[in-house]
Amino acid sequence: MKNLTIYLILTITFTCLNLRSQEIAILKYQGGGDWYANPTALPNLIKFCNDNIGTTLINKPKTVEVGSSSIFQYPFLHMTGHGNVVFSDQELENLRNYLLSGGFLHIDDNYGMKPYVTREIKRLFPDMELEELGADHQIFKNTYSFPKGLPKIHEHDGQRPQAFAISKNNRVILLFTSESDLGDGWEDPTVHNDPAELRKKALQMGANIITYAFKN
Structure with missing residues (x-):
């Protein structure tokens, strides 16, 4: 009963927050991974969304700790990095409550996170499975069309880009993008010297993720 009461309070709180705010935060985690990677990525994505899809996102994202x-x-x-990720039991409980009460987490593998992230997601939701989203999922077509699914922004191991999700009640609450490196495509043009068309695809896919998170 106590856990149910806490869950209901958090759900009501989240509903109220969603009605009055559109804000993004960077998730700071332990384990040695560089959670602070791609510093220009989110500000650029926010500007793109505000300029092109009518959002009113706060320009400078805050940093928050998992617990x-x-x-x-x-x-x-939003969570990114290249290396190890470790959540304490308290952090797992806090993040789980956040997601089950209406929050949304996007984890973008900047290359090297996958084995650590998948391990921690299994601890986060031991009774749920990461499932790959098909190219027909609405996240790939709600604003901009990606008929082949997640776009490939940076090449690492020659593997295809994949979007994995944890869903509850047919709503994605955790999205893990792998072998795509969207965040690199969101960064300032001079950081990776990506062609404009590739950066555009990355920003458009990011806008689709933002649209999904705030409208579903």
């Missing part, structure tokens, strides 16, 4: 209650102030969390 902090402040994550409930942000309907959308």
Whole structure:
């Protein structure tokens, strides 16, 4: 009964926050991975969304820690990096409550995160499976069309890009993008010298993720 009460309170709180705010935060985690990677990525994505799809996102994303209650102030969390990720039991509980009460987490593998992230997601939701989203999922067509699914932005191992999800009640609550490197495509043009068309695809896919998170 206690857990149910906490869950209901968090759900109501989240509903109220969603009605009055559109904010994104960067998720800071432990384990040695560079959670701070791609510093220009989110500001550029926010500007693209505000300019092109009518969002009113706050220009400078805040940084929040996994175990902090402040994550409930942000309907959308973004997580990236190259290396190890470790969640404590308290952080797992906090993040689980956040996601089950209406939050959304996008994890973008900047290359090297996958084995650590998948391990921690299994701890986060031991009774749920990461499932690959098909190219017909609405996240690939709600604003911009990606008929082949997740676009390939940077080449690493020659593997195809994949989008995996944890869903509840037919709504994606956790999205893990792998072998795509969307965040690199969101960064300033001079960081990776990506062609304009590739950066455009990355930003458009990011806009689709934002649209999905705030409208579903």
